[in-house]
Amino acid sequence: MDFSYSEEQQMLRDSIGKFISQDYDFDSRRAIVDSDTGYSMEHWKTFAELGWLTVPFKETDGGFGGSAVDLMVVMEEFGKGLLVEPFLANTVLAGTGLSEAANEQQKQTLLQPLMEGNLQLAFAFAEPQSRYQLADVQCSGQIEDNQIVINGHKAVVLNGEAADKLLVSVRTSGQTTERHGISLIVVDADSAGISHRAYTNVDGHRAADIWFDQVTVPVSNLLGEADKAIEIIEMVIDRAALAVCAEAVGAMQISLERTVEYTKIRKQFGVTLASFQALQHRMARMFMEVEQARSILLMAAMEMDRLDGRAPRALSAAKSRIGKAARKVGQESIQIHGGVGVTDELDVGHYFKRLTTIQYQFGSTDFHTARFAGS
Amino acid sequence: MNIDFSEQELAFQAEVRAFLQAELPAQTSEKVKQGLRPSKEQTVAWQKILHKKGWMAPNWPVEYGGTGWNSTQRFIWETERTAFGAPEVVAFGVKMVAPVIYTYGNEEQKQRFLPDIIQSNVWWCQGYSEPNAGSDLASLRTAAVQDGDDYVVNGTKTWTTLGQYADWIFCLVRTGGPDMKNQEAISFLLIDMKTPGITVSPIYLLDGTPEVNEVHFDNVRVPVTNRIGEENKGWTYAKYLLTHERTGTARVAGSKQRLTALKAKAANTGDGGQVLSENPAWQQKVAEVEIELLALEYTELRTLAAVSTGKAPGPESSMLKLIGTEVQQAIDELNVEMAGYYGLPFVPEQLDDDYDGLMIGPELAANSAPAYFNNRKATIYGGSNEIQTNIICKAILGL
Known part of the structure; x- marks a missing residue:
């Protein structure tokens, strides 16, 4: 057993921390969120130059190593800065899909440019009716004469507008919630028959709903085997869940720090808020929530790196516990700040928003508690 | 960062399992698994088995008889011990007073007390809380007044867990004057329960068992040589102990x-x-x-x-x-x-x-x-x- 970071992990951590403190203060972030694209292309290039976009990938694919612990290190730092650049959509979701299912040629044409920061991708897996059931796929993919014809609607696709290519889950056979019969397909975002409605999510990240009407792609665009993609999709979503768990731990850490600092400055009744025991004890609870969240995150990341099949259970434990902590810490940080906490001008509210959306991404707290109980 | 056990740790785990398999009395483990407290005899017998193996005091420095286990080994020990239903060792001696003795006691005190603790020859209990000093422990009023080579102790201690079995009690007593700050007026005393003037009366808890007691001190004479460290520094020693107590x-x-x-x-x-x-x-x-x-x-x-x-x-x-x-x-x-x-x-x-x-x-x-x-x-x-x-x-x- 070893709880220490490697030298490389420590360096990665430091370099992201340095970037955030120098180039990603709250006002710069706000300008990025309000921009047309919703993320900074310049920053994205920097991420590529610094090698951050290679982190979740195996060395044999030209990556940094691909361990879950590495990914955790990156996402925790991103969480501290509330980064909105589409790392989750590109590198974690689409990237994991490619790393697990792509053939050599697809890795060359998709994974390489992704790591170099020259290709934008999105992973379109959710549908309006599916909630968190990954096998609930109605979007159809009809295979005929070396072609696949896609029809359907994908919901809240992260980076859905900026993406050059989409990784889409479609039903190529079987009934709606059947595990067998689901395939992953790479689709050019500008193919005929694709329409989308793009928007900004409440947390500042960009997404889109996407409709497919008789969209036709060659069979060679299949990612992995036809009908057998469900396990790949589950692996991708578990990885993404781990990533947002780590992001939440970073965001909670800052929320707690901001709240404690504020109570030491803000005065009411002639004394600082920090002198009131009613508030002190609530902040102590926040502290314990952050620590418990951090502990279970470490557990899940290390279990994931063991590759012995126990990762889903560990991940569900983490997502459930961290979801609970994110809610508590987020809500308490607002309450303890008082009125100023519900204004748009202060950063705590924006941490609260991200901590809230994380609770509902890749399986809610209750979803994962139930999955843990059933495993 | 990883959670796998090394080869040595796996070997240690096997050794722990083999030991528990061979040495843990079945009646004792049955009781523990049902969530019940083993008898005094069962507890002491088990602790003597542990001592024979050299595993009685994982928390002690090796020079005094500790095991030298790292954190992973301790984790393995606790996990296996619990899974087999082996009783937890009684904390008052080995985990609570002993760290104070080997950290702050003099050479003579170490020689005198530590061997009997690790060999489970002496049962210790704790004299901290008082009827009017609970969470505000430093406000305790049991007084020790020096008279020649002795302190004369008067007062009442309460919530004394398993005090009915105890041979010795470690106490926080007030040695400083009334004008002194509470935290700077307390000393750490070791007291033989057989000393005249000590009476123990049981307190029945909500489950009907006399798990805790009140211990009364009526002009109890305690040699000054039984004081750990300096006079009026006992609070510092107790705080150190409390941190140790909480980790378990x-x-x-x-x-x-x-x-x-x-x-x-x-x-x-x-x-x-x-x-x-x-x-x-x-x-x-x-x-x-x-x-x-x-x-x-x-x-x-x-x-x-x-x-x-x-x-x-x-x-x-x-x-x-x-x-x-x-x-x-x-x-x-x-x-x-x-x-x-x-x-x-x-x-x-x-x-x-x-x-x-x-x-x-x-x-x-x-x-x-x-x-x-x-x-x-x-x-x-x-x-x-x-x-x-x-x-x-x-x-x-x-x-």
């Missing part, structure tokens, strides 16, 4: 074992034509406790890992105590809930070793409500959870 109170391994037993039992407990373990509301509750415990396990491992790199167990131990006891009490309650109607009968005699009458209710049910009532103490003792929260506020958050 999370009881992660014990709670894991209890949850495993609970889940196995729920799978055989009827619930409207099905079994309780299939009831979604029940599953949700159990899962939440299990997840909290899993997080706590890693919080404890992180703390132990930090300690093994030379850091003292700091204010983080407050969090271990706090969440650890909350989890214990959540499991207590789940046991009562699982028992259903059979949580009601109070038939304590059927928990005795020699009981051969009719058993009322299923396994784990008989003691479920008494254990729940008794263990409300967990969030109160060792510095109540509110005191632990204050420590976190002050020492960690700087509030």
Whole structure:
């Protein structure tokens, strides 16, 4: 057993921390969120130059190593800065899909440019009716004469507008919630028959709903085997869940720090808020929530790196516990700040928003508690 | 960063298992697995077996007889010990007074007391709380006034766990004058329970057992040589001890074992034509406790890992105590809930070793409500959870 970071992990951590403190203060972030694209292309290039976009990938694919612990290190730092650049959509979701299912040629044409920061991708897996059931796929993919014809609607696709290519889950056979019969397909975002409605999510990240009407792609665009993609999709979503768990731990850490600092400055009744025991004890609870969240995150990341099949259970434990902590810490940080906490001008509210959306991404707290109980 | 055991650690785990398999008395482990306290004789017999193996005092420095285990080995030991149903060693001697003696005592005191502690020849108890000094421990009033080579001690100590078995008591007493600050007026005294003037009277708890006592001191003469360290410095020593005490109170391994037993039992407990373990509301509750415990396990491992790199167990131990006891009490309650109607009968005699009458209710049910009532103490003792929260506020958050 070893709880220490490697030298490389420590360096990665430091370099992201340095970037955030120098180039990603709250006002710069706000300008990025309000921009047309919703993320900074310049920053994205920097991420590529610094090698951050290679982190979740195996060395044999030209990556940094691909361990879950590495990914955790990156996402925790991103969480501290509330980064909105589409790392989750590109590198974690689409990237994991490619790393697990792509053939050599697809890795060359998709994974390489992704790591170099020259290709934008999105992973379109959710549908309006599916909630968190990954096998609930109605979007159809009809295979005929070396072609696949896609029809359907994908919901809240992260980076859905900026993406050059989409990784889409479609039903190529079987009934709606059947595990067998689901395939992953790479689709050019500008193919005929694709329409989308793009928007900004409440947390500042960009997404889109996407409709497919008789969209036709060659069979060679299949990612992995036809009908057998469900396990790949589950692996991708578990990885993404781990990533947002780590992001939440970073965001909670800052929320707690901001709240404690504020109570030491803000005065009411002639004394600082920090002198009131009613508030002190609530902040102590926040502290314990952050620590418990951090502990279970470490557990899940290390279990994931063991590759012995126990990762889903560990991940569900983490997502459930961290979801609970994110809610508590987020809500308490607002309450303890008082009125100023519900204004748009202060950063705590924006941490609260991200901590809230994380609770509902890749399986809610209750979803994962139930999955843990059933495993 | 990884959670795999090394080859050596796996070998150690095998050695621990083989030892427990061969040496742990069956009657003792049966009792522990039912959540009951083994008798004094059973406890001492087991501790002597541990000493013979050299495993009585994992927390001690090697020079005094410690095992030299690292944090992973301790984790393995606790996990296996609990899984086999081996009793926890009685903390008062080996875990509580001994660290104070080897840290602050003089050479003569170390020679005199430590061997009897590690050999389990002497049963210790703790004299801290008083009827009017609970959470505000430093306001204690038991007085020790020097008279020649002795202190003369007068006062009352309370909540003295298993004081009825004890040969010696370690006490915080007030040696400073009334004008001195409480924290600077307290000394740490070791007192032989056979000294004239000491009386022990039992206090019955909500489960009907006399687990704790009041200890009265009426002009009790204690040699000054029984004082640890300097006069009026006892508070510092006690604070050091309290941090040590708290690191063990999370009881992660014990709670894991209890949850495993609970889940196995729920799978055989009827619930409207099905079994309780299939009831979604029940599953949700159990899962939440299990997840909290899993997080706590890693919080404890992180703390132990930090300690093994030379850091003292700091204010983080407050969090271990706090969440650890909350989890214990959540499991207590789940046991009562699982028992259903059979949580009601109070038939304590059927928990005795020699009981051969009719058993009322299923396994784990008989003691479920008494254990729940008794263990409300967990969030109160060792510095109540509110005191632990204050420590976190002050020492960690700087509030």
